[in-house]
Amino acid sequence: MKFDRFDRAILQALQHEGRIPNSALAERVNMSESACLRRIRQLEESGVIEGYTALISQQKVGCPVNVFVNITLDRQDETDLRKFEDAVRKIPEVMECYLMTGDYDFFVRVVVADTADFERLHSKHLTRLPGVARVHSSFALRTVQKARELPIR
Incomplete structure (x- = not known):
């Protein structure tokens, strides 16, 4: 447009x-x-403006930790991808999920209270998602840049 x-x-x-x-x-x-x-x-x-929302402080609502999770599936056929995507949408801690090219199938950002909270999320939800073969997680130490505005050209 x-x-x-x-x-x-x-x-x-x-x-x-x-x-x-x-x-x-x-x-x-x-x-x-x-x-x-x-x-x-x-x-x-036209869908350019998708909606309006409030920006909420992760720290002040008790989920200050960002964890970036790379997930590999056993298989990548359309049915397996759809099952995984439907299930991951139901996990409230998942803020973003992207189907990727490269070494991993999905890149997921989750928010948690602390490492114990992530352990719960990992064992009860992430590893139980349909078709998951491997889960690789990285904890963010600090947010350096978090843009909230898209560049409009």
Whole structure:
């Protein structure tokens, strides 16, 4: 989808401040309120804007630890992939899951309270996912960069 300067300005502003009132957003992007609201509705209807959400502090809700998990399946046929993906979506601690190329089949980011919490997640959920052959985990020591805004070109 091609974006003009107004679309880019609206998207950048909403990524930075999702609760900005339409009147303030219209002023910021130099549009009338009605034209700005029309653009937002078009961006929502086209699926560019998928929704709105609050950013919650991992630390303050008790899951400060990020663990990156590489998972290899026994087989990679479509049925096995679908079974794994359906099951992994049901684990609340899974924040992201990607089907990968390379040495591992899936790359998963989970959040946990501590190492004991991860041990529980590992033994009761991750290793019991359909078709899992190997699980390789790495604990993040510190978050250096965590972008929340996509570059809009």
